[in-house]
Amino acid sequence: MNAPLTHPLILASSSPRRQELLTRLGVRFEVASADIDESQRPGEPPVALVQRLAQEKALAVAARRPGRAVLAADTIVVLEEEVLGKPVDAFEAAAMLRRLRGRSHTVWSALYAWQPATASAAAALNRSDVWMRAYSDDEIAAYVASGDPLDKAGAYAIQHPAFAPVERIEGCHSGVMGLPLGDVVQALRAIGVAVPGQAASACRPQIGRCCQALQD
Numbered sequence: 058m059n060a061p062l063t064h065p066l067i068l069a070s071s072s073p074r075r076q077e078l079l080t081r082l083g084v085r086f087e088v089a090s091a092d093i094d095e096s097q098r099p100g101e102p103p104v105a106l107v108q109r110l111a112q113e114k115a116l117a118v119a120a121r122r123p124g125r126a127v128l129a130a131d132t133i134v135v136l137e138e139e140v141l142g143k144p145v146d147a148f149e150a151a152a153m154l155r156r157l158r159g160r161s162h163t164v165w166s167a168l169y170a171w172q173p174a175t176a177s178a179a180a181a182l183n184r185s186d187v188w189m190r191a192y193s194d195d196e197i198a199a200y201v202a203s204g205d206p207l208d209k210a211g212a213y214a215i216q217h218p219a220f221a222p223v224e225r226i227e228g229c230h231s232g233v234m235g236l237p238l239g240d241v242v243q244a245l246r247a248i249g250v251a252v253p254g255q256a257a258s259a260c261r262p263q264i265g266r267c268c269q270a271l272q273d
Contacts, residue, residue: 066250069118069129070235074214078236079128081259082252084245091117091129095142103135104165108182111167119171126172126250132235134211136162141211147201153212154200154222159191162211166232168240172248179247181240185228187215192222231260 065085068075079086091114097106108131115129134141136156144150168181200220206212213222215233223233231238238256245252 064125066245067118067122067125067127069114069127072235074216074234075130075236078231078234078238078259079241081261082238082241082254082256084250084252084254086128089118089122091115093117095131097140103133103138103140104182106140107131107133107165107167108169108180111169112180115169115171119173124173126170126174126248128168128170128241128245130166130168130236132164132166132210132232134162134164136160136211143208143210144206144212147207150201150206150212151197154192154197154206155194157189157211157213157222158197159189161186161188163187164211164228164233166229166235166237166240168237168244170244170248170250172250175249177248179244181237181244183229183232183237183240185226185230185233187226187228187233188224189213189222190224192220196220 065087067089068079068086069089069091071090093113095110110131111129115127119127141153144153164185164187166183170179215223229237238260242252242256
């Protein structure tokens with residue numbers, strides 16, 4: 058049964074994009090950064106990595122905020138089985154964007170929701186295939202100079218209005234942004250958290266479509 062929370066949900070993320078997306082659903086929440094080691098383990102497949110990090114983020118925050126429901130997410134960009142994380146500097150950001158240019162890659166977004174009041178958990182995994190347009194070196198330089206790529210996996214934001222790097226996607230637009238809203242609705246309701254908004258209206262994709270799981 059879904060019911061209003063006595064205390065706001067904790068979103069285990071400092072990402073402004075995730076905060077914006079969750080706000081669209083009308084869920085009351087507070088933010089707490091997980092601050093975990095996000096390194097990929099030797100031999101760890103990308104899908105296992107993203108699922109592990111989402112769970113570890115949720116449980117790390119839950120340990121600091123006992124009694125509070127927590128939602129965590131992790132998103133990775135995978136090119137030819139290699140995980141492209143957040144670039145360490147402008148040079149690496151430009152190199153990543155050149156590698157992605159004119160090619161397809163996969164974006165995985167994992168969710169983990171935890172409700173200590175009922176000891177219930179819910180997880181989700183969302184896949185989107187993304188095709189980048191053939192942007193120029195000058196466009197890369199201008200985008201990198203803006204500073205926008207430095208806190209983003211794969212060094213790009215699908216929603217950036219000026220750079221607009223993505224040609225098309227097969228999957229979930231909000232999942233590529235970092236929080237697949239259809240899956241969020243299902244995960245939160247599975248642990249008994251009421252979601253007043255609807256994922257289909259909250260998604261507002263600029264390219265592609267909303268998540269497949271939009272059972273509101």
